[in-house]
Amino acid sequence: MNIAVIGTGYVGLVSGVCYAELGNHVICVDNDPRKIDMLNDGEIPIYEPGLKELAATNREEGRLAFTADLSSAVIHSDIIILAVGTPPLPNGEANLDYINQAAIEVAEAMNSYKIITVKSTVPVGTNERLAQLIRLHTNKPFDSISLPEFLREGSAIQDTLKPDRIIIGAECQRAAAIMVELHKPLTENIVVTDIRSAEMIKYASNAFLATKISFINEIANICEKVGADVTQVADGMGYDKRIGPSFLKAGIGYGGSCFPKDTSALIQIAGNVDYEFKLLRSVVEVNQDQRFNVIRKLKTVFDGELQGKVVAIWGLAFKPNTDDVRDSPALEIIQYLVDHGVIVKAYDPVALHSFQSLFGIGDVIWCNEALETAQDADALCLLTEWEEFASVDLLELQKVLKQPILIDGRNVFKEEDLIDTDFIYYSVGRPNLNQGVKQKVPVL
Ligand SMILES: NC(=O)c1ccc[n+]([C@@H]2O[C@H](COP(=O)([O-])OP(=O)(O)OC[C@H]3O[C@@H](n4cnc5c(N)ncnc54)[C@H](O)[C@@H]3O)[C@@H](O)[C@H]2O)c1
Numbered sequence: 315m316n317i318a319v320i321g322t323g324y325v326g327l328v329s330g331v332c333y334a335e336l337g338n339h340v341i342c343v344d345n346d347p348r349k350i351d352m353l354n355d356g357e358i359p360i361y362e363p364g365l366k367e368l369a370a371t372n373r374e375e376g377r378l379a380f381t382a383d384l385s386s387a388v389i390h391s392d393i394i395i396l397a398v399g400t401p402p403l404p405n406g407e408a409n410l411d412y413i414n415q416a417a418i419e420v421a422e423a424m425n426s427y428k429i430i431t432v433k434s435t436v437p438v439g440t441n442e443r444l445a446q447l448i449r450l451h452t453n454k455p456f457d458s459i460s461l462p463e464f465l466r467e468g469s470a471i472q473d474t475l476k477p478d479r480i481i482i483g484a485e486c487q488r489a490a491a492i493m494v495e496l497h498k499p500l501t502e503n504i505v506v507t508d509i510r511s512a513e514m515i516k517y518a519s520n521a522f523l524a525t526k527i528s529f530i531n532e533i534a535n536i537c538e539k540v541g542a543d544v545t546q547v548a549d550g551m552g553y554d555k556r557i558g559p560s561f562l563k564a565g566i567g568y569g570g571s572c573f574p575k576d577t578s579a580l581i582q583i584a585g586n587v588d589y590e591f592k593l594l595r596s597v598v599e600v601n602q603d604q605r606f607n608v609i610r611k612l613k614t615v616f617d618g619e620l621q622g623k624v625v626a627i628w629g630l631a632f633k634p635n636t637d638d639v640r641d642s643p644a645l646e647i648i649q650y651l652v653d654h655g656v657i658v659k660a661y662d663p664v665a666l667h668s669f670q671s672l673f674g675i676g677d678v679i680w681c682n683e684a685l686e687t688a689q690d691a692d693a694l695c696l697l698t699e700w701e702e703f704a705s706v707d708l709l710e711l712q713k714v715l716k717q718p719i720l721i722d723g724r725n726v727f728k729e730e731d732l733i734d735t736d737f738i739y740y741s742v743g744r745p746n747l748n749q750g751v752k753q754k755v756p757v758l
């Protein structure tokens with residue numbers, strides 16, 4: 315098939331490259347000419363393992379191209395995939411300006427029948443509204459498809475080439491059949507639904523996963539008070555097939571460009587039809603507070619006095635294997651520390667540059683290496699579970715810190731890792747370790 319993908323963010327780029335990998339001819343379009351120049355120079359604007367190599371192969375083999383010329387991409391394609399951003403508005407609703415604009419541009423460029431597919435996450439009813447908008451700008455025939463995307467950053471290629479399922483929301487059976495054919499090589503689990511249900515499946519899935527995370531974080535908070543270990547609890551729960559083991563990692567709460575925005579948007583979608591989504595409101599509230607456990611633990615070890623302390627931060631991205639810092643919990647944690655007179659030293663193996671631009675010059679000491687960050691710090695907080703941190707020599711780390719205080723926001727270390735160290739160690743939902751395993755202390 316000839317496919318035009320509009321928008322070269324995570325979703326547009328990864329799905330464009332993967333459709334090319336399946337043997338289709340793909341033109342990826344962006345209205346940011348710097349992105350297109352980078353892509354045409356063989357660079358990839360985002361950090362995503364394996365993407366650069368896969369893009370290069372498909373370009374070399376003539377199946378993948380990048381352009382800022384939306385019209386010519388539309389003219390030469392049978393399927394148009396809209397993958398532009400739908401970021402949150404201040405009230406939590408999805409901002410549909412980009413997708414409206416992209417739809418109009420596509421309509422104005424149309425020269426013949428097209429299948430117009432929406433991969434962006436959009437509120438229920440948006441596909442129908444976009445179809446009306448398109449009809450106002452063209453008299454050429456088209457069919458609408460809702461094709462929600464479920465990839466995760468950091469494992470986006472694997473998620474796209476081997477998805478758990480493909481959801482195709484369609485009114486027209488012929489267009490649905492073409493989309494089924496396109497995705498057949500990826501999975502047997504292709505579910506065709508009506509358009510509104512497809513739109514809802516995306517929000518419901520993200521909201522459910524966010525609920526699992528807030529649930530386990532609350533269990534972790536209770537574990538801390540009753541002396542249980544949340545990692546063992548989650549493990550024990552996960553064997554129940556009805557529960558499953560995934561998304562039960564307690565930590566500092568979820569971040570990223572999707573869960574925070576999509577949970578807020580779903581609360582708004584419900585509110586717009588006069589339904590208060592109480593459960594999801596609580597999920598968001600729990601998540602918002604969870605990150606501050608790191609601060610509460612720091613306050614406890616420093617007897618409430620943070621002013622003038624040097625705190626090292628390991629990990630800025632909202633999860634490992636991405637340089638995306640959108641809605642990363644690290645942002646608020648660091649801002650709080652800076653606002654309360656803490657000298658913050660921060661490091662991330664990949665996301666440092668995206669993060670730096672969000673802070674004032676001189677607010678934070680940015681470091682290029684993990685141990686250098688910890689040097690002479692009064693405490694170290696681990697906020698993203700990058701592989702690199704798990705393999706650090708803890709005796710070496712203890713030596714460079716001014717005080718051996720480690721707040722592990724992601725439960726990276728195990729009790730046995732701390733044997734022979736003098737760390738005062740706080741993690742999430744597990745017994746605190748005071749001076750290695752020598753003394754277990756009551757939890758905060
Ligand atoms: N990031 C993810 O992991 C992920 C996963 C699943 C679904 N989604 C959803 O997919 C959508 C895209 O997310 P993203 O993170 O890739 O977005 P993004 O904001 O990173 O990228 C969007 C791109 O679209 C371009 N763009 C905007 N308007 C355009 C236009 N008129 N013509 C051409 N290009 C245009 C922008 O320049 C930008 O490069 C969102 O709705 C998001 O919720 C994201």
Ligand SMILES: O=c1ccn([C@@H]2O[C@H](COP(=O)(O)OP(=O)(O)O[C@H]3O[C@H](CO)[C@@H](O)[C@H](O)[C@H]3O)[C@@H](O)[C@H]2O)c(=O)[nH]1
Binds near residue numbers: 463568
């Ligand atoms: O057990 C867990 C799992 C995840 N997280 C956190 O949850 C956030 C999101 O993680 P993840 O879901 O792996 O990454 P995303 O790339 O944001 O992917 C989510 O959001 C995408 C955008 O909608 C969807 O496509 C994906 O299916 C959905 O998993 C991160 O901050 C993680 O640290 C936890 O705290 N505990």
